[in-house]
Amino acid sequence: MRATNGRPSRWAGAAVLGLALLLAGAAEANIFGRDDRRDIRPEDGLSGVGVIVCAGTTRRPTGVLLASALLPEDRDYEVIASAAHVFIGPQGRLTECAFRPHGTPDIAAAIIFIESGSRTPYRDRDWHNDWAVAVLDRRLPGDIERLKPRVIDDLAAVALREAGARFMLAGHNGERGPLQMSEHCGPVRKRSSHLNRFDPRVVNHDCDMMPGWSGGPLILRERGTDYMIAVNSQASNAITHVSGRPFSGSLNPNVAIRVDGRFKQAIDRLLRAGAAGVTAHCLVASRDAGPGLPC
Incomplete structure (x- = not known):
């Protein structure tokens, strides 16, 4: 992060260290x-909160199922929200990811598409774009609570x-x-x-x-x-x-x-259509109003 005068903030090192501790699993x-x-607990109504599991890492960050009137009744997909750095490992973008509602492997669904605000929010100090929206490969049970x-x-x-x-x-x-x-x-x-x-x-x-x-x-x-x-x-x-x-x-x-902003736009677009018409597995939102860029 930078101070508003354009010079590196004296707190920037603290920000990098803080996020590094999250990524390292302190x-x-x-x-x-x-x-x-x-x-x-079941009565909390948060069964749609779950963990994201990707190949090549033991990290288990968090994602959440989304609800909206934009979701088609006959859909064969679901949409989750999370952070961009959740899908980034030491060697770059993580692959073969799945979402487990409430951490339950039995009802896990594969993630088939990801759109995020940044490739490297922790490296480029692009913190405000540390968001991600992902599409799951199937529809999950209707009794799972969505936000x-x-x-x-x-x-x-x-x-x-x-x-x-x-x-x-x-x-x-x-x-x-x-x-x-x-x-x-x-x-x-x-x-x-x-x-x-x-x-x-x-x-x-x-x-x-x-x-x-x-x-x-x-x-x-x-x-x-x-x-x-x-x-x-x-x-x-x-x-x-x-x-x-x-x-x-x-x-x-x-x-x-x-x-x-772009986070809300990605949510709305993917709620309406899922990954239909998208040939890439992963896109990063452009800095202007243009289409997303391949990860």
Whole structure:
């Protein structure tokens, strides 16, 4: 990341280290005060949150099934959202990926197409484009809960929380652990010390998390409906936080990429048609309004 004056931010090293810890599978977690993570239960209505499994890696990051009126009733596919870096390994783009709702291998579906905002968000400091939308090769059971994508800007999200709205973050707890949720948390106001303080494309949050929560949905629960407003991207702190250690507000909080812009366009297009008419397995959104580029 860069400071707004164009010079490298003195916090850039912290951002790189923070994301590297997520990718490396560090044992620590980003905890804000008391650790409120707990296992997801059936009554939580989050069975559409699952893990992404790719060949050549033991990482088990998070993805979520999406719901929308745009989905055709006779479709033979599903659409999930996650983070771009979820599909990137040491040797480049990961292949032979599948999605397991709630981590269950028996109902896993292969990922046949991926569109993302960046090839290398962690290398090019392209953090705000760390989003991905993927198409599954078949339709999953209808009783699996799906989240509706919703555009809410970062200031409006903070205002909703301060007015009492309920937010939560869901993710896969480590590379071997269960799917969990952090439920007493949500968007936070950006401070002058935050790396992305002038970037409305991302929302900062204080949900408890650890490696494996990359790509997990930041959820607004409103009038009985769950909306995905962003996908979890990174923890930008130079020091990760173990359970019980309070988070310093002077550091950068956890960051999620908002549903908006090219991210929202990719979601809507793939919800309508799946991977129909796409010959490539993977595309990266162009920086202008042009078509996506092959990965």
